[in-house]
Amino acid sequence: MSPDTLTPSPLTAVTTAFGVDIGGSGIKGAPVDLATGQFAAERVRIPTPQPATPAAVAQTVKELLDTFEVPATMPVGVTFPAVVHHGVARSAANVDDTWIGTNIEDVLGQALGRGIHAVNDADAAGYAEVRYGAAAGTRGVVLVVTLGTGIGTTLIADGRLVPNFELGHLEIDGVDAESRAAESAREREDLSWEDWALRLQRYFGVLEDLLWPDLIVVGGGVSKHAEKFLPLLHLRAPIVPARLLNAAGIVGAAALAARAAQKAWTA
Numbered sequence: 001m002s003p004d005t006l007t008p009s010p011l012t013a014v015t016t017a018f019g020v021d022i023g024g025s026g027i028k029g030a031p032v033d034l035a036t037g038q039f040a041a042e043r044v045r046i047p048t049p050q051p052a053t054p055a056a057v058a059q060t061v062k063e064l065l066d067t068f069e070v071p072a073t074m075p076v077g078v079t080f081p082a083v084v085h086h087g088v089a090r091s092a093a094n095v096d097d098t099w100i101g102t103n104i105e106d107v108l109g110q111a112l113g114r115g116i117h118a119v120n121d122a123d124a125a126g127y128a129e130v131r132y133g134a135a136a137g138t139r140g141v142v143l144v145v146t147l148g149t150g151i152g153t154t155l156i157a158d159g160r161l162v163p164n165f166e167l168g169h170l171e172i173d174g175v176d177a178e179s180r181a182a183e184s185a186r187e188r189e190d191l192s193w194e195d196w197a198l199r200l201q202r203y204f205g206v207l208e209d210l211l212w213p214d215l216i217v218v219g220g221g222v223s224k225h226a227e228k229f230l231p232l233l234h235l236r237a238p239i240v241p242a243r244l245l246n247a248a249g250i251v252g253a254a255a256l257a258a259r260a261a262q263k264a265w266t267a
Helices: 054-068 104-112 121-131 183-188 193-211 221-228 245-266
Strands: 016-022 026-033 044-047 076-080 117-120 141-147 151-157 160-162 215-219 239-241
Touching: 016 054, 016 121, 016 245, 026 054, 026 245, 044 054, 054 104, 076 104, 076 121, 076 245, 104 117, 117 121, 117 245, 121 141, 121 151, 121 160, 121 215, 121 245, 141 193, 151 193, 183 193, 183 221, 193 215, 215 221, 221 239, 221 245
Parallel strands: 016 076, 076 117, 141 215, 215 239
Antiparallel strands: 016 026, 026 044, 141 151, 151 160
């Protein structure tokens, strides 16, 4: 995915797009109202096939779209848990290693018989938060961090998305940051909120010194408990919980797909 402005397109031809969020345990999707960022129909979830090979995942995504009878003219965006470089998976987190080097857009597009737009899952969630959620209307540098099994990061600078900003794997104090600061580490080590906050303070402090963000948005399922740990952090930038929660990936994928389609139509 190329860097992309977050300013809404003046074109109004596309009002709804379909978003698919591919995860290690579930593949979720729904149509999205692009004016509001809300689902236009109830989300459907199908378990991720095991092993999650390209062919198996493609068939599951097809099953998901068939459930909604998605029109051929509706843009479709898909999140993927990997570095996605011009549609190609360059890593594979929580899916089969055979995805590495695979063109996601080609594999899914052939199975679906239509064009699709693939994007890193954290990028999709971050885009959604800037366009519709906790960072809507914020100028300057926005850092969106999702805390879950791993740590996903998205950077938006002056309204432009920087793709594949993989700072969850930043080495801090000699270790991969997400191995100590992800939500999975808190659960695995049975950390108190206070003890986990100390690790988050160290992580976010390093990010602040590198990026000087104007706003930090924290997503992932644990953001529902933001009041238990965000007040324990002492940073220069405001740090707030995400608003879209588990909807962010689907919403961001749909919005990015619509924008890509509009650019293609006007090129």
